[in-house]
Amino acid sequence: MTHAGDRSRPSLLDAIHHEPLRERVAAVIREAIFDGSLHPGAPLVEKTIAEDLQISRAPVREAIRMLATEGLVDSVSYKGSTVRRLSERDVQEVYAMRRLLERYAVRQVIERGVDVSRDGLEGATSAMEEAAASGDIATLNEADERFHRQLIELADHELLLGMWTLLALRARHAIALRNVQIGDPAAVAANHRAIVDAIAAGDLERSLDLVSEHIDSGAQLVLDDWQDD
Amino acid sequence: MTHAGDRSRPSLLDAIHHEPLRERVAAVIREAIFDGSLHPGAPLVEKTIAEDLQISRAPVREAIRMLATEGLVDSVSYKGSTVRRLSERDVQEVYAMRRLLERYAVRQVIERGVDVSRDGLEGATSAMEEAAASGDIATLNEADERFHRQLIELADHELLLGMWTLLALRARHAIALRNVQIGDPAAVAANHRAIVDAIAAGDLERSLDLVSEHIDSGAQLVLDDWQDD
DNA sequence: CACGGACCGCGTGTCGACAATCGACTTCTT
DNA sequence: AAGAAGTCGATTGTCGACACGCGGTCCGTG
Known part of the structure; x- marks a missing residue:
């Protein structure tokens, strides 16, 4: 799951250090x-292309081929590749796995007594x-993804992070297709604050419930009126 | 996670229907x-090569590149690829994820009341x-992997199956490195029988415990005397 | 002798051309 | 006219050659 460099962080180096062409092409597609x-x-x-x-x-x-392993593209030998068609079931599966993985992360974080307010979550939350x-919806969504990613990172589990990253890509695909509208931005932010608080308080049950609920509601947003292509 | 055709099923067709060279090369490596x-x-x-x-x-x-996405190979741009060095931590992570995924599968199977004795597990178990x-240790190991794969398949969750397949490859890698010796073959078989029974009886708690214990003991076998390369 | 820069070999990255496969269309046969 | 065989265009698969980045070496310099 070694995943090519973080494309969302266009540091100064990228201008010098030539990223292989395939990476840039993959990013474009x-x-x-x-x-x-x-x-x-x-x-x-x-x-x-x-x-x-x-x-x-x-x-x-x-x-x-990269995009195919990311689940964004379907490839068939000697026939060709197409942008993946996401069925309702696909979306449900992605969110089911996200829920499983994020709940696991929360469990790890609490068990190991990680200081969530200091180690990153605070930034994304505020x-x-x-x-x-x-x-600012765009920024909100970006911070949302950052929040969840950092939550996973706090579990300090490389394999978990790799698998979650794949799921996040597929979730983004589904979200993009539906142009999901967030109901109440303030409520979304409040939910995340509540999660941080629950984790900080070491309340495992409550943390798990909040995370599950949050992910389920995200899935619901995407699935509302979903029509298989 | 669209995974290249099942290489372990050398049907008559494979002689005719040309499998792309890359697949065969990947299989060889x-x-x-x-x-x-x-x-x-x-x-x-x-x-x-x-x-x-x-x-x-x-x-x-x-x-x-395929093997790299499978986690068996490390690739670095412009430098090269090497067979992955597995650290003790890597192994722990793989087994932690397997435990998480297989427990999830068990939960699904029981909740949905799948008939485990009829739908496949019986064959692998016997x-x-x-x-x-x-x-026959070789056959035992093969049946073991088949058992777990079928358990996952019973959950009827494509994404889960894809992720599990990747983990199984990495587990095989670790096992290969340590030439793991099974202590008591009869006990191993008995454990699986117990899992089937617990699932068939719809006993969720017991099923989860048995699966966790089984995977943990598998991990322990691999991790005993592990030395990072 | 330590240090910095040019050189060079190794291996990957990219290129353009050719071969193999697939599916659809056409044509021949009955 | 229906079915089978052959053909053709589109697309992927494979090939050999060249371009480029990287790390180590060798040399010159202070």
Whole structure:
């Protein structure tokens, strides 16, 4: 699950240190999938993409293969690749696994007495509150994902983090398709604050319940009026 | 997690229907890792392997990349790939995730009232008992893995199955490195029988305990006298 | 002798061309 | 006209050659 460098952190180095072409291509296609330019079922033809980007097929091919392992693309030997069609069941499975993994993370964090207020969660939480207050949905969503990622990171479990990262990608895919609208930003932020508090208080049962509930409601948001393509 | 065709089922078709070269190459390297020809840390040089197999670098390259996503190989851009070095922590993480996933599967199976005696577990279980009786360790191990795989399959959750499959590969890697010796074959078979019975009886708590215990003891077998490379 | 920079070999990254496969369409046969 | 065989276009699979990054070596310099 060694996952290519963090593309969401465009540090100064990236300008110097040449990231392999396949990574950049994968990032381009991934974004196209998320922003809707590539709808589910759309064919990904190596030659076409290569010509569009004015490069050879090799890096395109590798990029597509990456996306396939990420679950964003379906590939069939000798036939071709298409943007994955997500069924309602797929979405349910993704969220079921997320719930399982995040609950496990919470358990680990509490058992090992990690200081959640100091080690990161605090930042994401207050960022969510600020974003909610100013009605900045984009930032809110970003902070939301950061919150959950940091929660997983606090469990200090590389394999867990790797698997969760894959799930997060697939969740983003589902969310992108449905253009999910958050009901009440302030409530979302408050939920996260409550989770932090419960963990900090060492209340395992309450933490698990809150996390489950939060993830289930997220799933519900995506699944409402879902129609299989 | 779309995983290349089932390589363990060499049907008649495989002779006709050309499986892409990369798959066969991946299978060869994977086996070499499991049987110890390629020890942890051993470099995987595309050109060398390609020449050994008398093919070009392209399929070798893709095969290595597959193994990397399976967690059997470490790849670093512009530097190269090596057989993954497994730390004690890696092994612990793999087994921790297996425990989490298999417990989840058990929960699902019981909640949904799947008929475990009819739908597959019975076959693997009795196969284990026979293998144990005749002292056939290889068959025992094979039936063991089949048992767990079928347990996961009964949960009817594709994503779960995909993630579990990855974990199983990594577990096999660890087991291969330690040449694990099973203490008492009959006891192992009996444990699985007990799990089937508990599930069939719908006894959730007992089923979870048995599964946890079984996986933990498996982990212990691998971890005994583990020395990080 | 320590240190910094140019050089060089190794291996991966990328390229353009050719081969194999698949599915659909066409055509031949009865 | 129906069915089977053959053909064709589109796309992936494989190939060999060249480009580039990386790390170690060797040399010059203070």
